[in-house]
Amino acid sequence: RKIIFEKQWFYLDNAIGHTYGTTFEVTSGGNLQPKQEVEETNTETKEAGTDNRNIVDDGKSQKLTHDDIKALKDKGIKGQEIVQQLIENSTTFRDKTEFAQDKYIKKKKKKYEAAITVVKPSTRILSTMYYAREPGKISHLRYDTLAQMLTLGNIRAGNKMIVMETCAGLVLGAVMERMGGYGSIIQMYPGGGPVRAATSCFGFPKPFFDNLHEFPLSKVDSLLSGTFSTETLPSEENMLVEEESNGLTDEKQTSLLETEEESTTETAMEINQTEEQDTMDVNAEDEEFKENKEKENKDNVRQKQRKQWERRKKLIEAAALLTEKNADGLIVASKFHPTPLLVSLLEFVAPSRPFVVYCQYKEPLLECYTKLRERGGVINLKLSETWLRNYQVLPDRSHPKLTMSGGGGYLLSGITVVLDKGKSDSSHFEALKMEEPSSKRCKVQDLHC
Amino acid sequence: MSFVEYGDTIKDGDTAIVFLGHESMFPVKVQHGTVTQTKYGVIRHSTDLIGKKYGSKVTCSKGGWVFILHPTPELWTMNLPHRTQILYSTDISIITMMLELKPGSIVCESGTGSGSLSHALIRTVAPTGHLYTVEFHQQRAEKAREEFREHGLEHLVTVTNQDVCKNGFGVSNIADAVFLDIPSPWEAIGHAKSALKAEGGRICSFSPCIEQVQRTCLAMEEYGFTEINTLEILLRVYNVRTISLQIPDLGKAAEDNSSAGFDSSNPSNQGSLSPGLQQGTVQFKSGVPLREMVGHTGYLTFATKS
Numbered sequence: 001r002k003i004i005f006e007k008q009w010f011y012l013d014n015a016i017g018h019t020y021g022t023t024f025e026v027t028s029g030g031n032l033q034p035k036q037e038v039e040e041t042n043t044e045t046k047e048a049g050t051d052n053r054n055i056v057d058d059g060k061s062q063k064l065t066h067d068d069i070k071a072l073k074d075k076g077i078k079g080q081e082i083v084q085q086l087i088e089n090s091t092t093f094r095d096k097t098e099f100a101q102d103k104y105i106k107k108k109k110k111k112y113e114a115a116i117t118v119v120k121p122s123t124r125i126l127s128t129m130y131y132a133r134e135p136g137k138i139s140h141l142r143y144d145t146l147a148q149m150l151t152l153g154n155i156r157a158g159n160k161m162i163v164m165e166t167c168a169g170l171v172l173g174a175v176m177e178r179m180g181g182y183g184s185i186i187q188m189y190p191g192g193g194p195v196r197a198a199t200s201c202f203g204f205p206k207p208f209f210d211n212l213h214e215f216p217l218s219k220v221d222s223l224l225s226g227t228f229s230t231e232t233l234p235s236e237e238n239m240l241v242e243e244e245s246n247g248l249t250d251e252k253q254t255s256l257l258e259t260e261e262e263s264t265t266e267t268a269m270e271i272n273q274t275e276e277q278d279t280m281d282v283n284a285e286d287e288e289f290k291e292n293k294e295k296e297n298k299d300n301v302r303q304k305q306r307k308q309w310e311r312r313k314k315l316i317e318a319a320a321l322l323t324e325k326n327a328d329g330l331i332v333a334s335k336f337h338p339t340p341l342l343v344s345l346l347e348f349v350a351p352s353r354p355f356v357v358y359c360q361y362k363e364p365l366l367e368c369y370t371k372l373r374e375r376g377g378v379i380n381l382k383l384s385e386t387w388l389r390n391y392q393v394l395p396d397r398s399h400p401k402l403t404m405s406g407g408g409g410y411l412l413s414g415i416t417v418v419l420d421k422g423k424s425d426s427s428h429f430e431a432l433k434m435e436e437p438s439s440k441r442c443k444v445q446d447l448h449c
Numbered sequence: 450m451s452f453v454e455y456g457d458t459i460k461d462g463d464t465a466i467v468f469l470g471h472e473s474m475f476p477v478k479v480q481h482g483t484v485t486q487t488k489y490g491v492i493r494h495s496t497d498l499i500g501k502k503y504g505s506k507v508t509c510s511k512g513g514w515v516f517i518l519h520p521t522p523e524l525w526t527m528n529l530p531h532r533t534q535i536l537y538s539t540d541i542s543i544i545t546m547m548l549e550l551k552p553g554s555i556v557c558e559s560g561t562g563s564g565s566l567s568h569a570l571i572r573t574v575a576p577t578g579h580l581y582t583v584e585f586h587q588q589r590a591e592k593a594r595e596e597f598r599e600h601g602l603e604h605l606v607t608v609t610n611q612d613v614c615k616n617g618f619g620v621s622n623i624a625d626a627v628f629l630d631i632p633s634p635w636e637a638i639g640h641a642k643s644a645l646k647a648e649g650g651r652i653c654s655f656s657p658c659i660e661q662v663q664r665t666c667l668a669m670e671e672y673g674f675t676e677i678n679t680l681e682i683l684l685r686v687y688n689v690r691t692i693s694l695q696i697p698d699l700g701k702a703a704e705d706n707s708s709a710g711f712d713s714s715n716p717s718n719q720g721s722l723s724p725g726l727q728q729g730t731v732q733f734k735s736g737v738p739l740r741e742m743v744g745h746t747g748y749l750t751f752a753t754k755s
Contacts, residue, residue: 157552
């Protein structure tokens, strides 16, 4: 299978059988496997200037022309040698300071010596990658913010978690990784089905999915009011078809992952994109499916019914898990307004459990904070943000990196407590404050009267 | 209760967190016949705590009340008895993710210190992982051991009392990750490498000073670690406040000021501002940064052995 990464295309076949962290060099279309450590070639040019007072930018310091370089590239000469040629033909290289020489080489190496390292997927890798490449798909949730969510939510093996996310399944995957297949997760989804494009990049083993449930967000209200029934599923037909097509791509993906053994971040991204397209083309596929079905026979109908039945069974399971109202935590990271989500979904969480809401913007969380205080049943509310700063650490050249991320979103976190029955409907705002019990307050009021 | 498993009801021997309100809380060991004093009065463990649900409101003798919370590593971090400087949850979060910790991971840590990070690590690697933690201060090592036992975690952690720079972690080729919070981490990089699995793993070193980071990075490079990356993370907390700003009197005609349309015709309807009830002011909600915030804890240097 052909894959494009950073303007180069290659086949992954050669990468099989190597350990994670192995670095590859790209040749015309396939992968080579060079050594882990390439011998540093720069050492011979020990000659270096002390400052740049005599270096003039005349645009002529590089004696090789653009065409020369292209010719070298076309000949298929090793990138390392091209870099060497560039250095030799640079008139100013020897006058540059040692540090500037270093920087020059690094820049050229980056351009001409294409090296690809294949690594194992993890929350660290995937969240960093998504933030850099597709921040829009994950509501600009920066990786350190995701790390905070996992800690503040006390995510661990054995929990029963409720997750509501529209971050391509990245948050779900991160939670799954931390739970290691122990415990259960109920994913609340909007629309026709949960998006798990990023989740599939993790390459989780099958058993991890056994206790992963999903429940449609649009049924939450009826579940809370007790009027929920599976018979009234909205647009069952559509969802089924969509589900099937999703299922198929899922299968395709897993089989791909299995045969290729390593799901590199690059392939992951790639798969991602294809899947995204798939979901976009869902309507077209829909029709295809219908046509196929008409042509084919009752087998398909029976299969469809079976799937429908299975789906309903899973839905009932998820509903049953929710109605126990004893979840160990709630994680929300979506493009929706957080307040209504939180007010409803917190109903399913047991007392003395943490919850975390992510939002790209601060203002909705301010409102959410106020609403939660009015509602009661929560303590230790905290609105926070993290700043992340990367450093360049080199001898005599250590400093913060030039660019840093402007924002990674905001978090509102807290802990649930037993909701006061009598107070929740009256004077609820005061209920949260640490004042005298109501009986005493009444007395005080009496005195005033 | 346990630090690695949620329980519903408070039992004898549990460690619980008493929440007094507004960030004020303390840990309590639940024991039959014991009482705890708070500013709201006495809590009698036998009647007020044991058998109650976590998260309940407990009324104290003076009529005041508190909430009793289930212990978590994060609450413990905020309430533990300090024996050393500790790592807080902000740093712990990024460490845990960047070290790629999950259930089943084997982790080496030094020094143990007050056990703030240790509790978080154990929580994440449980139930099948293990923490090997090394503390060269004998008294601290023993205290940590005692705490782990009290918290029902002893099966998930091994505390060794030795100098990690001289004697290493006491294990080799079994760790998925190593964490160093010691004054001279560069002296322990070699030991860290041999503690990590042959197929590789992740390492993190926490140092407050950039000179320490520099020496550590050099040592990491020397020992063949790759993907060396130094970062710093800061937490900003906001107080949610309703702010009202007065509208200046620019000497506009009196009929303007007294007219009913004042609020809607003035700056109050700009952006998301909502008109204040009081005439001449504009009210809005704001997230106000705390007056003082933590400006620096330490640099975190991560690297990969592969």
